[in-house]
Amino acid sequence: MAQAIAFYFIAACILGFAVLVVTTRDTVHSVLFLVLDFLFVAALYVLLGAQFLAAIQVLVYAGGIVVLYLFVVMLVNLKRPPEAHEDPHRRTKLGFGLAAAVLLELGAIAVYGFVNPAAPVPATAAIPVSGNTEQVGWLLYTSYLIPFEVASMLLLVAMIGAIVLAKREL
Amino acid sequence: MIDQVLIPLLKILIVLNATLVAVTYMVLLERKVIAWAQSRLGPMRVGPYGVLQPIADAIKLMIKEDITPVRADKWVFTAAPIISMVPALIVYAVIPFGPTISLFGRKVSLYITDINVGLLYIVSVASVGVYGIILAGYSSNSKYPLLASLRASAQLISYEVAVTLTLVSVILMAGSLSMVEIVNAQYNQHVWFVFAQPFAFVLVLIGGLAETNRAPFDLPEAEQELTGGFHTEYSGMRFALFFLAEYANMIVVSSVVTTLFLGGWLPPLPNVAALHFLYYVPSWTWFLIKSFVFLYLFIWIRATLPRYRYDQLMRLGWKVLIPLAILNLVVTGIVKVMLL
Numbered sequence: 001m002a003q004a005i006a007f008y009f010i011a012a013c014i015l016g017f018a019v020l021v022v023t024t025r026d027t028v029h030s031v032l033f034l035v036l037d038f039l040f041v042a043a044l045y046v047l048l049g050a051q052f053l054a055a056i057q058v059l060v061y062a063g064g065i066v067v068l069y070l071f072v073v074m075l076v077n078l079k080r081p082p083e084a085h086e087d088p089h090r091r092t093k094l095g096f097g098l099a100a101a102v103l104l105e106l107g108a109i110a111v112y113g114f115v116n117p118a119a120p121v122p123a124t125a126a127i128p129v130s131g132n133t134e135q136v137g138w139l140l141y142t143s144y145l146i147p148f149e150v151a152s153m154l155l156l157v158a159m160i161g162a163i164v165l166a167k168r169e170l
Numbered sequence: 171m172i173d174q175v176l177i178p179l180l181k182i183l184i185v186l187n188a189t190l191v192a193v194t195y196m197v198l199l200e201r202k203v204i205a206w207a208q209s210r211l212g213p214m215r216v217g218p219y220g221v222l223q224p225i226a227d228a229i230k231l232m233i234k235e236d237i238t239p240v241r242a243d244k245w246v247f248t249a250a251p252i253i254s255m256v257p258a259l260i261v262y263a264v265i266p267f268g269p270t271i272s273l274f275g276r277k278v279s280l281y282i283t284d285i286n287v288g289l290l291y292i293v294s295v296a297s298v299g300v301y302g303i304i305l306a307g308y309s310s311n312s313k314y315p316l317l318a319s320l321r322a323s324a325q326l327i328s329y330e331v332a333v334t335l336t337l338v339s340v341i342l343m344a345g346s347l348s349m350v351e352i353v354n355a356q357y358n359q360h361v362w363f364v365f366a367q368p369f370a371f372v373l374v375l376i377g378g379l380a381e382t383n384r385a386p387f388d389l390p391e392a393e394q395e396l397t398g399g400f401h402t403e404y405s406g407m408r409f410a411l412f413f414l415a416e417y418a419n420m421i422v423v424s425s426v427v428t429t430l431f432l433g434g435w436l437p438p439l440p441n442v443a444a445l446h447f448l449y450y451v452p453s454w455t456w457f458l459i460k461s462f463v464f465l466y467l468f469i470w471i472r473a474t475l476p477r478y479r480y481d482q483l484m485r486l487g488w489k490v491l492i493p494l495a496i497l498n499l500v501v502t503g504i505v506k507v508m509l510l
Contacts (some may be wrong), residue, residue: 058298059297064330067300070304071323
């Protein structure tokens with residue numbers, strides 16, 4: 001019962017802050033709502049008993065990436081809203097198109113799930129380690145090794161790209 | 171009931187109050203030590219040798235006028251001191267001041283809680299504290315605080331990477347992220363990690379200085395260039411909150427370094443039978459003594475070293491500390507695999 005109340009409260013906060021992120025005029029405020037959003041997502045992880053994931057969520061997203069966002073937003077100083085010099089109708093059409101695509105996709109997922117209900121999730125293979133951090137590490141380096149390596153290659157490519165862009169006369 | 175509600179609440183109450191008192195007296199200690207280093211006396215008027223100076227300071231700050239600049243972003247301006255103070259205080263939840271002892275026939279552990287991701291919790295909560303500084307600079311709507319907060323955010327992000335990478339090698343040694351388990355590992359392995367990981371110790375100390383904006387890395391508060399730094403527009407109690415947060419963070423860094431490298435609450439040479447009489451000294455005393463050494467060191471460094479230039483700071487962070495941290499991590503990993 002208490003867990004359900006906590007879940008619905010946290011979920012409501014996540015959705016509410018997410019709406020505020022896209023509706024707020026001031027860019028810095030919207031970045032701040034994003035931080036709050038990430039913190040509540042971390043709270044959700046704690047509720048699920050995944051403390052390691054929660055700590056990483058706060059460390060990487062709330063404490064690392066969004067600080068960089070804030071840094072950029074403060075430097076470029078977006079006092080003037082960007083849509084002032086663009087055709088508003090084009091953006092509206094694009095927005096409706098995207099929203100329709102997402103709606104279609106969600107509908108397809110819902111219908112698919114309804115038509116052939118998923119088989120019950122098989123019990124997770126026995127993991128020979130206990131403890132939150134150890135289990136995440138074990139899964140990353142056994143079952144999910146290839147996605148993990150692909151993700152790190154992606155980061156490496158992004159890093160090389162950033163260096164090449166920043167240092168033209170390398 | 172008593173074990174689950176009353177004792178944790180009492181512990182939180184004691185730790186919070188002790189921290190706040192310690193923080194105010196840190197300010198006095200810093201003024202005194204710097205005065206001695208410069209052949210002055212420091213505060214002498216309030217109480218004998220100025221020992222009541224922190225109380226006078228607190229009263230002065232509380233009754234001062236609290237000014238919000240007209241063009242400031244009011245909500246963010248109000249929230250910023252709170253955002254920097256709260257992370258500095260909630261970190262104390264996982265710092266172990268001592269082991270589990272029996273007190274009046276009841277088992278009481280001398281830490282508020284021991285979670286299995288303790289060290290990660292400290293790092294992540296500390297990373298949220300950066301927002302206080304950035305937002306203070308931004309919301310003041312004034313150019314010097316903005317410059318200071320840009321400096322602060324770049325500095326904190328850079329050194330956070332180095333410190334976190336270095337901490338990973340300590341975690342490798344201990345095999346656990348829990349603060350209590352890290353201390354126990356030092357007992358079981360018969361060595362304080364300062365001797366097993368001397369490089370990591372130095373890197374974490376330097377990074378800790380930079381993360382708490384202490385001299386020689388106090389660029390966000392370089393008063394000669396920035397008329398005060400990110401808190402230029404703040405006055406009264408809100409200014410005091412920034413001040414207190416900085417000192418609370420210093421105590422956090424000292425406690426973390428003590429726990430990770432100096433065996434936390436363990437007495438010196440805990441495994442030598444001839445020195446077992448040292449266990450008669452309460453364990454938290456050892457913890458406080460070791461932490462105090464680092465706090466004194468921080469003040470000593472501030473009185474001794476000149477401030478870094480900004481480009482030197484960045485070069486040190488990215489081109490020296492991070493490669494060394496990675497090297498240390500790789501060597502630790504190889505040695506650990508070879509020995510097991």
